[in-house]
Amino acid sequence: MRPDRDARAMLPIPDRPAPGLTTYDAKDPDTAFAPIEPLLPPEGAPNVLIVLIDDAGFGAASVFGGPCRTPNAEKLAAGGLTYNRFHTTALCAPTRAAMLSGRNHHSVGMGSITETATSAPGNSSLRPNTKAPLAMTLKLNGYSTAQFGKCHEVPVWQSSPMGPFDAWPSVGGGFETFYGFIGGENNQWDPSLYDGTTPVEPPASPEEGYHLTEDLADHAVTWIRTQKALMPDKPFFVYFAPGATHAPHHVPKEWADKYAGEFADGWDVQRERTFARQKELGVIPADAELTPRHAEIPAWDDMPDDLKPVLEREMEVYAGFMEHTDHHVGRVIDAIEDLGILDDTIIYYIIGDNGASAEGTVNGAFNEMANFNGMAALETPEFMRAKMDEFGSPSSYNHYAVGWAWAMDTPFQWTKQVASHWGGTRNGTVVHWPAGFSERGGLRTQFTHCIDVAPTILEAAGLPEPTMVNGVLQSPIEGTSMLYTFEDADADERHDLQYFEMFANRGVYYKGWSAVTKHRTPWVMVGGDLPAFDDDVWELYDGSTDYSQARNLAAEQPDKLHELQRLWLIEAVKYNVLPLDDRGAERLNPDIAGRPSLIRGKSQLFFPGMGRLSENSVVNIKNKSFSVTAEVVVPEGGAEGVIIAQGGRFGGWTLYAKDGRARFVYNVLGIQEFPTGAESPIPAGTHQVRMEFAYDGGGLAKGGAVTLYYDGDQVGAGRVGATQAMVFSADETTDIGYESGTPVASDYTTKASRFTGRINWVQIDLGDDDHDHFIDPDERMRIAMARQ
Numbered sequence: 082m083r084p085d086r087d088a089r090a091m092l093p094i095p096d097r098p099a100p101g102l103t104t105y106d107a108k109d110p111d112t113a114f115a116p117i118e119p120l121l122p123p124e125g126a127p128n129v130l131i132v133l134i135d136d137a138g139f140g141a142a143s144v145f146g147g148p149c150r151t152p153n154a155e156k157l158a159a160g161g162l163t164y165n166r167f168h169t170t171a172l173c174a175p176t177r178a179a180m181l182s183g184r185n186h187h188s189v190g191m192g193s194i195t196e197t198a199t200s201a202p203g204n205s206s207l208r209p210n211t212k213a214p215l216a217m218t219l220k221l222n223g224y225s226t227a228q229f230g231k232c233h234e235v236p237v238w239q240s241s242p243m244g245p246f247d248a249w250p251s252v253g254g255g256f257e258t259f260y261g262f263i264g265g266e267n268n269q270w271d272p273s274l275y276d277g278t279t280p281v282e283p284p285a286s287p288e289e290g291y292h293l294t295e296d297l298a299d300h301a302v303t304w305i306r307t308q309k310a311l312m313p314d315k316p317f318f319v320y321f322a323p324g325a326t327h328a329p330h331h332v333p334k335e336w337a338d339k340y341a342g343e344f345a346d347g348w349d350v351q352r353e354r355t356f357a358r359q360k361e362l363g364v365i366p367a368d369a370e371l372t373p374r375h376a377e378i379p380a381w382d383d384m385p386d387d388l389k390p391v392l393e394r395e396m397e398v399y400a401g402f403m404e405h406t407d408h409h410v411g412r413v414i415d416a417i418e419d420l421g422i423l424d425d426t427i428i429y430y431i432i433g434d435n436g437a438s439a440e441g442t443v444n445g446a447f448n449e450m451a452n453f454n455g456m457a458a459l460e461t462p463e464f465m466r467a468k469m470d471e472f473g474s475p476s477s478y479n480h481y482a483v484g485w486a487w488a489m490d491t492p493f494q495w496t497k498q499v500a501s502h503w504g505g506t507r508n509g510t511v512v513h514w515p516a517g518f519s520e521r522g523g524l525r526t527q528f529t530h531c532i533d534v535a536p537t538i539l540e541a542a543g544l545p546e547p548t549m550v551n552g553v554l555q556s557p558i559e560g561t562s563m564l565y566t567f568e569d570a571d572a573d574e575r576h577d578l579q580y581f582e583m584f585a586n587r588g589v590y591y592k593g594w595s596a597v598t599k600h601r602t603p604w605v606m607v608g609g610d611l612p613a614f615d616d617d618v619w620e621l622y623d624g625s626t627d628y629s630q631a632r633n634l635a636a637e638q639p640d641k642l643h644e645l646q647r648l649w650l651i652e653a654v655k656y657n658v659l660p661l662d663d664r665g666a667e668r669l670n671p672d673i674a675g676r677p678s679l680i681r682g683k684s685q686l687f688f689p690g691m692g693r694l695s696e697n698s699v700v701n702i703k704n705k706s707f708s709v710t711a712e713v714v715v716p717e718g719g720a721e722g723v724i725i726a727q728g729g730r731f732g733g734w735t736l737y738a739k740d741g742r743a744r745f746v747y748n749v750l751g752i753q754e755f756p757t758g759a760e761s762p763i764p765a766g767t768h769q770v771r772m773e774f775a776y777d778g779g780g781l782a783k784g785g786a787v788t789l790y791y792d793g794d795q796v797g798a799g800r801v802g803a804t805q806a807m808v809f810s811a812d813e814t815t816d817i818g819y820e821s822g823t824p825v826a827s828d829y830t831t832k833a834s835r836f837t838g839r840i841n842w843v844q845i846d847l848g849d850d851d852h853d854h855f856i857d858p859d860e861r862m863r864i865a866m867a868r869q
Contacts, residue, residue, distance in 0.1 A: 091549040092213075092221040094120070120223040121315060123543035127514065128426040129219070129318040130417065131534065132410050133180070134403075135173060135231060135327040138437030138504065140352070140491030141403060145432065145509035146359030147489065148343065148351060149403035153411030154430055154511055161428070161513030162523045162567065165364050168530045169435050169508050171500035171583045173265065174206075174233040176434040176531050177322070181214045181234075181254070183535030183558035185580070187657040188212065193584060194265065195237050196697075197668040200675025203657030206236040208248065213550035215535040217255030219318045222544050225308050227258035229301045230322035233265050238677040240264070241698045242280060242691075251277045256320070260300045264695070267324055267812045269293040269331030270475040271729070271823045271831075273693060280693040282821065286832075287475040292333065294323045298409035302416040309420050316425075316542075321413055325406040326399065328441060328449055328480040332473045336401035337394075344396040347381025347389070348484035349374065351396075355491040363524060364509070365492060370631035372494045377602050378487050379443055388444060391465040395445045395481035398473040424515040427541055429534060433508035437489035439496035439603045441480030447471070448478045450731050451750050454782065454805045459752065475823075476751070478731045483604050492629040500583035501597035503630055517541060518567035525566050527574035528590060532560030540564045559656075580652035585614060585663040589649035593625040596645035600663060614661055619646060683847040687725065689840040692816035696808065699727065699815045699845070702734075704806055706776040706785065706848030709736050710769055712841040717765045720838035723820045723829070724770065725845075728809035730823035736772050738763060738836070739828060743789050745772045746826040747801040754827060757787040757799030767841070768792050774801070778850055781806035817843055 088094050104112040141147040144154040144163070169176040174194045175186035182189050187203035189212050198206035208214070216226045228250045235248045240263050246252035251259035260276050267273060270287040274280070285291040301321055308317050344351060352371065359365045374380065384392060410430070417423050442452050444460070447468045451459050472479050486496045493504035500506055510529075539546060540562040547555055561576040581588040581597075588597030598617040621635040621642040635642050653659050662668065671678035685700045711724045719741030726735035731751040737744055741762035747755045763770060771790040777783040782804050789797035813822045820834040 089222060090545045090547055092218065092547045092551070094221070119315070122219075122222045122224060126224075126316050126542035126544070127517065128316045128417070128422060129224075129538055130413070130426055131180075131320045131429045132413075132431065133177070133320070133322045133434055134406060134432045135322070135324055135434055136438040136497060137326050137403065137433035137508070138486065138489035138491075138496070139433070139493060139507050139509050140355045140359070141437060141489040142407070142432045142509060144511065145364050146355050146362050147491070148340075148355065149400040151403065151407040151432075153407045153414060154432065156411075157414070157428060157430055157513040158511045159522050160515065161511055162518065162520065162525050163364060164510040164512065164525045164529055166526055166528050167431070167508055167510035168506045168528070168579070169433065170531065171435045171498055171505035171581065171586070173327075173434045175583070177232075178208060178234050180531040180534050181216065181320075182208065182212050183215060183532050183560045184212050184556075185532060185559050185656045187582070188559060191234065192582070192658065192662075195233065195235065195240075198236060198674065198676050199662065199668060201657075201660065201662065203659075204662060205676070206234075208234070209556075210551070210553045211556045213547065213553075213555060214255050215538060216250075216318060216320070217550065218539065218544070218547055219542070220255050220257060221550070222542070223315060225312060225315050225317045226256045227301070227304050227317070228254070228256040228261065228320040228322070229259075229297045229304075230261040231267070231324040232259070232261060232263050232322075235263050236676070237695075237697045238671075238679055240695055241679060242278070242693050244278065246278050249278055258304060261297065261322070262324065262812070264812060266327045266329070267293065268329065268478070268822065269325065273812050273814060273822055280821070292331070294325050294406055294409045297321070297323050298412045301413045305413070305416055306420065309422065318538075319413075321410065323406060323409070326403050328438060329478040330395075330398045330402045330473055330480065331475075331477070332398060332402040332405045334473065336405045337398040337473050338401070339404070340397040340400045343400070344393045347384075347392075348488035349381045351488040352491045355488065359492065366628045368626070369492060369628040371492045372629050372631045374487065375494070378483055381484060384484075385462060388462045388465065391462070391469055392445060392482055392485075394469050394472050395479065396485045398479065399481050399485065401473070427514040427517060427538065428512065430511040430513070431508060431531070432510065435497040435508070436493075436499070436505040437486035437496050438480070439483045439486040439498070441482055441486070442604060443483050445482035445485075446480045448731055448750055449480045450478060450805070450808065450810065454732075454750070454807045456750065456782070459750070476730075494630060495599065496603060498583055498603040499586050499599055500581040501586045501588040501599045505583070505586070506581055512563075512567075514541070514567070520568070520570070523570055525570060527563075527566050527572065528576055528579070529563055529566075530560065530576055530579055532558075533563050533576055534560070536560045536562040537564055578648075578652070580649055580656065580658065582653065582658050582661070585617075585661050587649060589645050589652060590624075591645060591648055593623065594641065594645060595622045595624060595630065596620070596642055596649065597622070597630070611663055621645070685845050687817045687843040687845075689818040689836075692814065692819065692821055694815040696810070700847060702845065702847065703804065704776065704781050704783075705851045706774055708771060708773045708846045709843065710771045710846070711736065711843040712767065712769050713763065713836075714767050714839040714841065715763050715765050716838055719762050719765075720836060722836035723816065723818065723834045724836060724840060725815070725817050725843045726820040726825050726834070727815040728825055729813035729820075730825070731813075732805050732809045733813060733825040735820070735825040736770070737826065737829065737834075738838075743770050743772075743791070743796070744826075745787055745789060745799075747804065748825045749803050749805060753802070755784075755799070755801040756826070757789060757797055759789045759791070759797040761796055763791060776848065776850055
């Protein structure tokens with residue numbers, strides 16, 4: 082029974098047995114069957130490696146004139162092609178969903194991030210089964226497939242360890258292997274990791290030299306070598322998405338120290354230097370103009386002098402982070418070269434899934450969780466200077482200032498989230514495939530987009546776009562193959578129409594022209610009224626003479642602007658962009674937004690072994706009274722370890738046993754711990770341990786009284802001086818009977834956190850004194866956005 086390899090438009094390829102003689106005895110000399118052949122793509126199909134860097138602007142990497150040294154990207158560019166008009170969606174999850182499907186982000190339900198999904202088709206965060214991902218198509222055609230790193234495309238109500246896993250990479254995503262994390266960002270020193278759908282712990286600690294990017298590269302190298310050792314005839318598809326250089330900017334100190342003193346002149350001067358270098362390299366046209374700084378972005382000279390050393394260090398850490406990331410990308414590429422298959426591997430090195438992130442506030446942050454909780458005032462210049470040497474270390478959760486993000490998007494306007502302007506959507510990209518094109522070190526200037534990657538790979542592999550996958554009729558791929566540009570630098574561009582939209586920042590590109598309007602500023606999420614959509618001011622640019630969108634022609638050519646505005650609306654209708662949605666808190670409330678929620682009511686029951694529960698998976702105890710009750714079985718001699726913990730080093734709470742006694746600790750931002758201990762040990766046998774927290778009320782982030790009980794008898798009391806109003810962590814979780822990630826309390830370690838008795842159950846009950854009504858609706862939206 083031999084599969085019909087010509088039926089590749091229907092996947093899986095139908096097994097169609099050929100009619101013929103069936104003998105009675107296998108020893109009959111007329112007995113003959115065709116040998117079993119492994120499923121392979123057409124002869125000559127290349128290996129594929131897609132590298133996607135996170136939160137990196139066009140002007141960050143040295144390969145595109147930036148200050149962050151990226152020798153491996155430069156090496157690929159020297160042997161491949163550089164694309165200076167490649168575009169993303171201005172946000173991470175939408176870019177990833179679009180790139181991996183070959184469809185526009187609203188077409189696959191990812192109009193924004195998963196945390197702000199609504200029931201509108203373009204914003205549901207659910208990829209329709211009529212739009213199968215590239216990895217699935219390649220796997221069903223005989224490719225080996227693997228993803229390493231970040232996946233932010235899982236709907237929030239499906240992101241717990243119970244799934245469902247349809248949107249996870251190793252189930253519905255088409256990747257046979259997945260090693261990485263689910264969500265928008267992760268602690269690079271102490272990440273929450275999954276192997277497939279199974280939670281796993283990092284193989285080493287930060288003190289032992291662990292770093293997530295290195296770990297991901299280790300796994301990718303091992304997988305590639307194993308794949309070629311065992312299946313040398315099968316090509317592979319590897320998607321390497323490390324999560325760097327997204328905040329927190331975590332990197333070994335020696336990498337940041339390489340850049341000491343290089344940013345002392347500030348971001349305005351850095352943009353000028355990068356701009357000059359870009360022209361010298363030829364990655365932007367000689368007549369390109371440097372766009373001016375908008376009023377919302379402070380000038381370097383206007384920043385406080387006592388803060389400037391901190392601002393410098395923020396950028397040194399980021400630059401070291403990017404160079405460190407490029408180094409480990411280079412290890413993956415070197416492994417491919419060592420196997421002798423580099424020539425037969427098509428590599429996409431995409432430097433950024435959107436523009437540089439301006440979510441770090443005007444001053445940057447040592448612990449971005451402080452700003453997320455409305456406590457940025459705690460990070461005074463004096464505090465920041467005292468913490469300078471810790472930036473990038475395991476004790477930090479840092480981000481750089483808005484001005485640096487703007488500088489990293491040189492020569493364009495704006496940043497990540499601003500889909501209207503190239504600063505949010507234009508990302509430098511290198512393609513390397515020695516067997517696929519003859520030119521080395523060439524520049525390609527055709528308009529291209531992340532949805533073009535999937536059709537390019539299919540064409541390079543000689544594979545048809547599938548019309549049926551797993552019994553479901555497929556809608557057409559919406560991207561355009563870039564293969565036509567590989568051998569012809571002067572070929573007329575084929576992707577000549579593309580809409581953009583993100584949180585009502587919107588634009589359209591058509592045959593060189595772009596019409597754009599910015600609706601909201603990323604870092605101004607609280608205060609001020611957003612204009613009505615029809616009151617947004619549109620701009621018009623002629624890309625044939627204005628590479629950087631520097632000269633607004635709206636006043637000179639109103640008819641052309643109107644034509645493109647109408648075209649944007651037509652494309653918006655076609656691809657499920659409408660209705661436009663700039664709501665804040667409403668999109669974060671599942672009931673209003675119309676998406677499912679894992680949480681019901683004011684009580685939640687947990688059992689031992691449960692863990693890796695995101696904040697979306699646990700009842701919200703912030704700004705209210707709550708209690709935690711646990712039934713535990715204590716052995717003779719007492720018990721030690723965590724009963725339940727939420728959060729980690731940078732904020733959270735934990736109920737645990739220390740020296741046999743119950744203990745509760747509330748950790749505020751890693752700055753202050755409020756402990757309450759029991760006066761006596763938990764007796765041997767089965768007992769209930771209970772913690773009651775009585776919130777002071779009167780607003781957000783207030784303190785409260787703590788009381789500890791054994792079997793209803795009070796055994797301890799204390800106070801929490803302050804709490805976190807909005808969020809504990811973007812990546813730390815809730816665990817029962819142990820703690821993953823970093824420890825909430827400083828008097829135990831993650832490795833030693835496992836409870837030595839037995840836990841029967843743990844229950845959280847909320848009080849009726851909910852003070853969430855004090856929270857500005859826009860504040861919730863700002864936090865959700867900053868965490869992606």
